[in-house]
Every structure is written in structure tokens, then in C-alpha cells.
Amino acid sequence: MRIRIITDDFTSALDGTACFAERGWNTAALLRPEDTENVTATAVVSLDTDTRERVAAGDPVADAARAWCHADVLVLQFDSTLRGHVAKDCVSARAASGRRKLLIAPAFPSAGRTTEAGRVLVDGVPVHKTAFGRDPTLPVLESSVPALFLAQGLPVVIARDAAQAKVLLEEHDAVVMDTRAEDDLDALVGLFAGSRDLLLAGSTGLLRALARALSQPEPIPQLAALSCDAPWLVVGSLNPSSRRQLNVARESRRINVLATGSDRLPGAALAEAALRDLVTQVTNLIASGACDGLVVTGGETARRIVDSLPAVSLRVHREILPGVPLVEVRSSKGSFPMITKAGGFGGDDALLICLDALTGARV
Incomplete structure (x- = not known):
């Protein structure tokens, strides 16, 4: 099929x-x-x-x-x-x-x-x-x-x-x-x-x-578990749900965060510049080895990050939450796990759950 x-x-x-x-x-x-x-x-x-x-x-x-x-x-x-x-x-x-x-x-x-x-x-x-x-x-x-x-x-x-x-x-x-x-x-x-x-x-x-x-096909070989030690949380969405989720994660854990500010306004040159700067910071972290995994909220932000990497392929593994996938990102420079979440999805602890899923802090 x-x-x-x-x-x-x-x-x-x-x-x-x-x-x-x-x-x-x-x-x-x-x-x-x-x-x-x-x-x-x-x-x-x-x-x-x-x-x-x-x-x-x-x-x-x-x-x-x-x-x-x-x-x-x-x-x-x-x-x-x-x-x-x-x-x-x-x-x-x-x-x-x-x-x-x-x-x-x-x-x-x-x-x-x-x-x-x-x-x-x-x-x-x-x-x-x-x-x-x-x-x-x-x-x-x-x-x-x-x-x-x-x-x-x-x-x-x-x-x-x-x-x-x-x-x-x-x-x-x-x-x-x-x-x-x-x-x-x-x-x-x-x-x-x-x-x-x-x-x-x-x-x-x-x-x-x-x-x-739908009828399941013949099972494919089980994918290796994905985890990392130093994930970064990247918040490109301005949806209020994402901002609440960011606050909960910050209050609960010591985490690495990059986030756009509320000055990212529609139609403004500042908006594009802020997003471009965010993506540049993320790709520099990946290239330096300071980041071995990502949790990204905001579809446009996630796409820009992947587009900035050389020769990317993606392997989708599973759902962390309904509508929140775990993906292995493979490029010519190596591979790392990434969880993506649409801005308005999930409860207030959604980003915390995603970060813990990568580090194994909480099942």
C-alpha cells in the first residue's frame, strides 16, 4: 500500500x-x-x-x-x-x-x-x-x-x-x-x-x-533509541502556549534555551532578521559540538534549521506526544535527535516532556 x-x-x-x-x-x-x-x-x-x-x-x-x-x-x-x-x-x-x-x-x-x-x-x-x-x-x-x-x-x-x-x-x-x-x-x-x-x-x-x-506491513528492524546529553530548546513560535511551556521548562530544569523575542512582528524586517539570527546561533552550536540534540517549537524555525545544514536526510522514529515527533537528523557533519512541536500544541509541560525524552530524565 x-x-x-x-x-x-x-x-x-x-x-x-x-x-x-x-x-x-x-x-x-x-x-x-x-x-x-x-x-x-x-x-x-x-x-x-x-x-x-x-x-x-x-x-x-x-x-x-x-x-x-x-x-x-x-x-x-x-x-x-x-x-x-x-x-x-x-x-x-x-x-x-x-x-x-x-x-x-x-x-x-x-x-x-x-x-x-x-x-x-x-x-x-x-x-x-x-x-x-x-x-x-x-x-x-x-x-x-x-x-x-x-x-x-x-x-x-x-x-x-x-x-x-x-x-x-x-x-x-x-x-x-x-x-x-x-x-x-x-x-x-x-x-x-x-x-x-x-x-x-x-x-x-x-x-x-x-x-x-490500516493493516500493518511486515515489521521493519527496530530503530536504535535516540538520546543526547546537552539538548537545546529552540522557541521560534510566539504562540502563548509555547511561551507558557518555555516558562515551565525554565522553572523545572536548568536548560539551554534560544528563543525569539516578542519584537518579532508580522511584516517587519526585524522579524526575518530575528529568525535568521536564531537559526545561525543553532547551526553554530551544532557545528561546534555544543549541542547534540534539539527540541524546536515553531514549524518555520525547524525548517530553517534543517535547511541550513549540509546534505540533510531525516528518519522519523516515533511520537513523544500526540502530534510531536522524534526525528533523527542526518547530515554530512553527523547526526543528532530532534523533537519538533507546533507552537500551539500540548499542555504547559509539553516542552519539559520533550527535553526529558531526549535526556532520559523522565519517561
């Missing part, structure tokens, strides 16, 4: 494959669109088009959907809080893949993200009314999935569950499914996984349901 995942962000590309990797699937996470044809023997492949915060030349989402149009399962993965160009990417991927139907399931219930009456909620609050609506770089201004897609010219109808979604897809081209619990996603996967005329679109919650439900 070939499962292909198109996403717009580095952390998504990693957490979308981690749930498969830890169940014995052979996985790959790609950073360059031109590599999509070099992984035909790999069961689960994710591509980061790097378009959530950047304007790319051409349409890498459409290019990937076209290249992977014959996949057994094709998924357009997007942020569970609707950050980015969700509707545009879904419409583009559907058209390029040649698949007639689109089933949208944004929910990630174990992370507090649900879908009710077609609206995305975070801990029960419409996402545009949460901190994501005030995001300094990509504010979410709309919680209604049908409204987002109508603005792109595609009507979307709402299904209350998987059974109704199946009925509605017989008459409509695009359906969004209400989801309040993991069981709802499991039911969706049970009905639709492997439907070759269907583009699935959703967050990491949908991919975790796919990994739970």
Missing part, C-alpha cells in the same frame, strides 16, 4: 509520518518536491511544500498531487487550527490529482481540536476567537470550513458522522465531517481509506486514525 501525504509545514510533515513509523511502516519525509519520484518503494511518504508562510514559485501542492495521483491513499494534511491556505490547497490538490470527491476532517480531538456544525473549535471555542485568531504571522479569521471553501468557489456540505458523509458524497463533491472524538475519525477511516476517487484532507488527527486502522 502506498500512502502519500502533502502538507505545507515542516512539523506537519514529520508528525504525519511519526504515527506510522512507530507502528512499523517504512516512512520518508521529503523537503524537496523533486524527490517525490525517488521514493516509489517507500510505503508512507510526506512532502513539506513549505508554503504555509511563504509564497512558492508555481504550485507545489498541485505538482505533488499530480505526481501521486495513483496512490492508494492520498491525503492533503493541513493545520488543525486552519492556519495557512487550507481551502486553496485542497481545491488545488483535488483538481491536480483527478480525484472527484473531497472529504475534509480537520479535527484532532486528542489535542483539543474538534469540528462541530462545520466549525473548527479549540477546547470548545471557535478557533478564530482563540489565540490563533491573534497569531502575529498567520491569524485565523474564519472558523467555518464551508465559508473558507465557498470563498474558493467550492461548496462544502456538513456531515454529522461518517455514515452521513458516505451518503452525501454520492451527491456532492465536497463534505466536511463533524468530529468530537477519536472514534469519529476511526469510523471515517473504516469507510473511506483506500477510496481511489477520494482526496482525504485533514490534520494529524486524521493521519493518526489511518495509522491505527
Whole structure:
């Protein structure tokens, strides 16, 4: 079985494959669109088009959907809080893949993200009314999935569950499914996984349901445990959750930290300069040997760090927390473990758990 995942962000590309990797699937996470044809023997492949915060030349989402149009399962993965160009990417991927139907399931219930009456909620609050609506770089201004897609010219109808979604897809081209619990996603996967005329679109919650439900392949050799002695915590996200998590980690442990300040404002040259300086500091630490592992929160920050290293390949190992993957980063200068976390994910102790997972301080 070939499962292909198109996403717009580095952390998504990693957490979308981690749930498969830890169940014995052979996985790959790609950073360059031109590599999509070099992984035909790999069961689960994710591509980061790097378009959530950047304007790319051409349409890498459409290019990937076209290249992977014959996949057994094709998924357009997007942020569970609707950050980015969700509707545009879904419409583009559907058209390029040649698949007639689109089933949208944004929910990630174990992370507090649900879908009710077609609206995305975070801990029960419409996402545009949460901190994501005030995001300094990509504010979410709309919680209604049908409204987002109508603005792109595609009507979307709402299904209350998987059974109704199946009925509605017989008459409509695009359906969004209400989801309040993991069981709802499991039911969706049970009905639709492997439907070759269907583009699935959703967050990491949908991919975790796919990994739970699909038949496991022959087990691959168990990966060696990853650990390190001197990890650095790199905080590039300005999400309030990340800042609380940083404070908890600082109060609980003596840790090495690099973090952008609150002066990283959207559209300002200072923002780019601050991020570039942060990435330079991290790469210098790695090159000097002062850092043998990373915990990074902020997808753009993590991607910039990896892009700055020579000849990188990635091996996804497992999830530390739901949607928080552990990865081995391999470059021409050596390898090191890295944990990536989207800015708004996790409880207040999430970064502390990640650091302890690398050092073995706490299981």
C-alpha cells in the first residue's frame, strides 16, 4: 500500500509520518518536491511544500498531487487550527490529482481540536476567537470550513458522522465531517481509506486514525533509541502556549534555551532578521559540538534549521506526544535527535516532556 501525504509545514510533515513509523511502516519525509519520484518503494511518504508562510514559485501542492495521483491513499494534511491556505490547497490538490470527491476532517480531538456544525473549535471555542485568531504571522479569521471553501468557489456540505458523509458524497463533491472524538475519525477511516476517487484532507488527527486502522506491513528492524546529553530548546513560535511551556521548562530544569523575542512582528524586517539570527546561533552550536540534540517549537524555525545544514536526510522514529515527533537528523557533519512541536500544541509541560525524552530524565 502506498500512502502519500502533502502538507505545507515542516512539523506537519514529520508528525504525519511519526504515527506510522512507530507502528512499523517504512516512512520518508521529503523537503524537496523533486524527490517525490525517488521514493516509489517507500510505503508512507510526506512532502513539506513549505508554503504555509511563504509564497512558492508555481504550485507545489498541485505538482505533488499530480505526481501521486495513483496512490492508494492520498491525503492533503493541513493545520488543525486552519492556519495557512487550507481551502486553496485542497481545491488545488483535488483538481491536480483527478480525484472527484473531497472529504475534509480537520479535527484532532486528542489535542483539543474538534469540528462541530462545520466549525473548527479549540477546547470548545471557535478557533478564530482563540489565540490563533491573534497569531502575529498567520491569524485565523474564519472558523467555518464551508465559508473558507465557498470563498474558493467550492461548496462544502456538513456531515454529522461518517455514515452521513458516505451518503452525501454520492451527491456532492465536497463534505466536511463533524468530529468530537477519536472514534469519529476511526469510523471515517473504516469507510473511506483506500477510496481511489477520494482526496482525504485533514490534520494529524486524521493521519493518526489511518495509522491505527490500516493493516500493518511486515515489521521493519527496530530503530536504535535516540538520546543526547546537552539538548537545546529552540522557541521560534510566539504562540502563548509555547511561551507558557518555555516558562515551565525554565522553572523545572536548568536548560539551554534560544528563543525569539516578542519584537518579532508580522511584516517587519526585524522579524526575518530575528529568525535568521536564531537559526545561525543553532547551526553554530551544532557545528561546534555544543549541542547534540534539539527540541524546536515553531514549524518555520525547524525548517530553517534543517535547511541550513549540509546534505540533510531525516528518519522519523516515533511520537513523544500526540502530534510531536522524534526525528533523527542526518547530515554530512553527523547526526543528532530532534523533537519538533507546533507552537500551539500540548499542555504547559509539553516542552519539559520533550527535553526529558531526549535526556532520559523522565519517561
